[in-house]
Amino acid sequence: MLQGIRDNSKGMVAKVIVGLIVVTFALFGVDSLVGLTQGSNAPATVNGEDISERDLYQATQRQRQQILASMGNNADPSALDNNLIRGMVLDSLIQQKALLIKAADNDMSISENMIDEIILSDARFQDGGTFSAPVFDNIIRSQGFTRLTYREFISDQELLKQQHAALAQSSYVLPASVKYFLGLERQTRDIRYFAMPIEKVRQLTSVTEAEVKAEFEARKASLNTTEQVSLEYVVLEQEKLAATISISEEAINTQYEQVVASFESQEQRQAAHILIEVNDEVGDEAALAKITAIKSRLDAGEDFAALAKAESNDFGSVDNGGELGIINKGTFESAFEDALYTLELGQVSEPVQSESGYHLIKVLSIEGNEPPSLADSRANIVEQLTRSEAEQQFLEQLDNLKDLAFVGGDLVDLAAELELEIKSMAKFSRAGGNDALSQNTKLVREAFSNELISEGLNSTPIEIDQTTAVVIRVKEHFPVRQQTFSEVVESIRDQLLTKKASELLQQRASEAVIQIAATGDASVVAADFEVKSFLNSNRLNAEIPGPILNKAFTLAHPGKGKSSADTVILADSSLAVVIVDKVNPADFSEVSEQELQTFSKLLAERLGSQAYQVFVQETRDAAEVERL
Numbered sequence: 001m002l003q004g005i006r007d008n009s010k011g012m013v014a015k016v017i018v019g020l021i022v023v024t025f026a027l028f029g030v031d032s033l034v035g036l037t038q039g040s041n042a043p044a045t046v047n048g049e050d051i052s053e054r055d056l057y058q059a060t061q062r063q064r065q066q067i068l069a070s071m072g073n074n075a076d077p078s079a080l081d082n083n084l085i086r087g088m089v090l091d092s093l094i095q096q097k098a099l100l101i102k103a104a105d106n107d108m109s110i111s112e113n114m115i116d117e118i119i120l121s122d123a124r125f126q127d128g129g130t131f132s133a134p135v136f137d138n139i140i141r142s143q144g145f146t147r148l149t150y151r152e153f154i155s156d157q158e159l160l161k162q163q164h165a166a167l168a169q170s171s172y173v174l175p176a177s178v179k180y181f182l183g184l185e186r187q188t189r190d191i192r193y194f195a196m197p198i199e200k201v202r203q204l205t206s207v208t209e210a211e212v213k214a215e216f217e218a219r220k221a222s223l224n225t226t227e228q229v230s231l232e233y234v235v236l237e238q239e240k241l242a243a244t245i246s247i248s249e250e251a252i253n254t255q256y257e258q259v260v261a262s263f264e265s266q267e268q269r270q271a272a273h274i275l276i277e278v279n280d281e282v283g284d285e286a287a288l289a290k291i292t293a294i295k296s297r298l299d300a301g302e303d304f305a306a307l308a309k310a311e312s313n314d315f316g317s318v319d320n321g322g323e324l325g326i327i328n329k330g331t332f333e334s335a336f337e338d339a340l341y342t343l344e345l346g347q348v349s350e351p352v353q354s355e356s357g358y359h360l361i362k363v364l365s366i367e368g369n370e371p372p373s374l375a376d377s378r379a380n381i382v383e384q385l386t387r388s389e390a391e392q393q394f395l396e397q398l399d400n401l402k403d404l405a406f407v408g409g410d411l412v413d414l415a416a417e418l419e420l421e422i423k424s425m426a427k428f429s430r431a432g433g434n435d436a437l438s439q440n441t442k443l444v445r446e447a448f449s450n451e452l453i454s455e456g457l458n459s460t461p462i463e464i465d466q467t468t469a470v471v472i473r474v475k476e477h478f479p480v481r482q483q484t485f486s487e488v489v490e491s492i493r494d495q496l497l498t499k500k501a502s503e504l505l506q507q508r509a510s511e512a513v514i515q516i517a518a519t520g521d522a523s524v525v526a527a528d529f530e531v532k533s534f535l536n537s538n539r540l541n542a543e544i545p546g547p548i549l550n551k552a553f554t555l556a557h558p559g560k561g562k563s564s565a566d567t568v569i570l571a572d573s574s575l576a577v578v579i580v581d582k583v584n585p586a587d588f589s590e591v592s593e594q595e596l597q598t599f600s601k602l603l604a605e606r607l608g609s610q611a612y613q614v615f616v617q618e619t620r621d622a623a624e625v626e627r628l
Contacts, residue, residue: 043090045626046097051090058144060089076441090627096160098623099616103159108166110158115151116315118158133316133324134331147356148279167615168608178600179588185599186586188536191544191552192522192579194529195570196509201501207493215492216485223488228478229447230427233437234411234420236401238467242390247382255381256374263371267329270365271340272322274307275314277357291351291358298348304362313357323364336361398461398469405458405471414458414471427478440464446472453477502573509567509575516579520563526577536584545570551578558582 042050063085068077119125125136140150173181216223274294276287294311298304305321312318329337332354339352340361349361397418404414415422425438430448432439446452446459452474461469512525522531534544539553547568555564555578564580 043628044094046094046623047101049097049101051093051097056086056090056093059093060086061144063089079441094625095616095620098619099160099163100156102619103163108159108162110155114158115154118154120316131316133314136316164612167612168605171604171608171611173600173603173607178596178603181603182591182599183586185539188538188584189552189580190535190582191537192531192533192581193548193576194526194531195574195576196505196529198501198505198572198574201505202497205497205500205504207496207500211496212489212493215496216488220482223483224480225478225483226429227480228427228429229453230475231425231447231472232411232422232475233425233470233472234415234422236394236397236420236469238390238394241393242386245386245389247385251385252378252381255385256377259377260371268326268367269340269363270326271324272304272308272362272364273314273317273324274312274322274360275357277313287357288351291360295351295360298360304348394467401461401469401471405460408458411458411471411473424475437470443470443472447474498573505575509577512577513565513567516563516565520561520581522579548576548578552580555580
């Protein structure tokens with residue numbers, strides 16, 4: 001195949017293609033070639049506006065990161081369905097785009113100053129309580145943003161908030177409605193109830209052997225076991241390797257010398273800068289011309305801080321005269337730092353080009369640090385060397401583990417070679433087991449693989465985390481099979497008893513409800529149970545179980561001399577009969593004007609939120625959406 005490619009590459013057609021590629025590179029750069037491969041199609045358009053592949057990719061990555069973070073230490077990226085996430089994110093972006101277009105149609109906008117204030121006040125971008133441009137740049141780059149695209153992102157999010165507020169905060173409720181709803185909330189009821197425990201009825205219920213067998217015959221096709229495996233395994237742990245490592249005095253002294261050397265070369269500089277950004281409005285040549293003109297003004301004696309406030313495009317430092325604070329090496333781009341560390345104290349650089357644009361850099365102060373003593377450094381040095389050696393041993397043994405697991409017929413030789421203990425794991429299903437290892441999604445997926453079950457192979461090392469790896473072997477496989485009568489007889493009998501008891505309980509409760517509704521008297525039907533009474537109970541009465549309280553406030557107002565009654569199922573399958581003897585209207589004489597206003601605001605917010613949800617749905621439905 002490779003020879004065929006070599007032969008074909010000598011033909012005239014191939015030379016023409018290569019020539020076109022070269023011309024494209026020369027005239028338009030690498031991005032043009034990438035653009036050719038990607039085409040102009042966007043994943044979706046909304047009312048004629050594109051949702052770019054870049055926006056979809058970044059939003060999908062952010063969603064993946066959030067999901068993985070929520071999964072904790074057992075996060076397994078391979079368990080995520082990328083297509084599912086991408087589809088959900090695209091749906092969200094389509095809705096967002098439709099809302100943003102609607103906002104633009106309504107002349108809604110966010111000012112540049114507001115975006116600046118939002119960024120500057122964000123605690124994530126602060127160092128010691130003040131905004132830090134390096135911290136800001138590092139964080140947004142890790143999320144796939146440039147300064148410009150992050151500002152666009154903030155603008156979109158604030159527009160959506162503004163749009164929500166415009167609808168949600170414009171709702172109002174008439175005073176009569178406020179009193180009506182407050183009356184419902186402050187209403188109290190005289191409630192009685194008695195629970196009818198299912199266990200009491202179960203004890204009086206019986207199931208014959210014939211009924212159990214008939215139920216088994218009717219359901220046996222579905223009475224299957226769950227597929228399970230039991231495992232044997234070995235664990236390679238970096239922590240255990242670290243416990244066996246001893247660090248020599250020579251190694252400690254050598255490392256300390258390196259610490260001292262690094263401190264001698266470690267220098268901190270306080271700097272200020274003036275930035276002229278290169279963007280869609282200001283091209284490279286225009287930015288360079290502007291920064292060069294500013295340098296001439298500095299050379300002529302103008303104040304650096306004053307020029308920074310007047311001319312710099314770095315919103316994070318402009319108010320401080322361009323000051324960036326203390327800068328350690330590795331914080332900024334190499335071009336910026338290379339220029340900074342060649343300057344003398346008080347000197348201003350020539351224009352320096354970076355990803356953002358062009359800078360003029362001034363050194364405000366130069367500071368050095370004294371190295372710590374060997375005594376102060378010893379514990380930290382020993383910890384670092386131990387960890388480094390343990391990491392190295394772990395990686396070496398991990399390589400050995402891979403080879404031995406591949407060639408070994410079982411775990412015996414592998415365990416002996418690496419001095420690892422063979423352990424057993426209780427059987428578990430594809431849903432996982434009860435311990436941390438058997439709950440690990442990677443391990444579970446591997447345990448039920450065809451190679452391990454059918455071929456009896458060792459697994460490849462499964463990296464539980466960065467410091468732990470496991471090799472597993474299926475000890476026994478328990479396939480799905482139909483359960484025998486003896487295995488399920490007790491379960492079926494128990495289910496039939498519960499079913500019969502529930503039916504009898506429901507029948508008795510229904511009869512009780514009819515009798516109570518007719519007479520208001522519960523003494524006969526509740527003779528075997530404890531009746532509990534609560535006068536003037538409100539909706540927040542913590543003494544009454546939630547299901548019973550909720551049922552009581554849904555019952556109809558009882559007629560004169562009558563009671564309303566109904567049943568409710570409790571969490572343990574028992575039944576409770578709920579009785580309302582009287583409905584007591586709210587006493588508005590005890591309600592202050594402030595309480596009425598607060599309740600009115602709460603109702604308006606609730607109605608506003610509902611109105612916004614309707615607006616979102618209508619906007620989404622009305623949008624013309626095209627997907628690839």
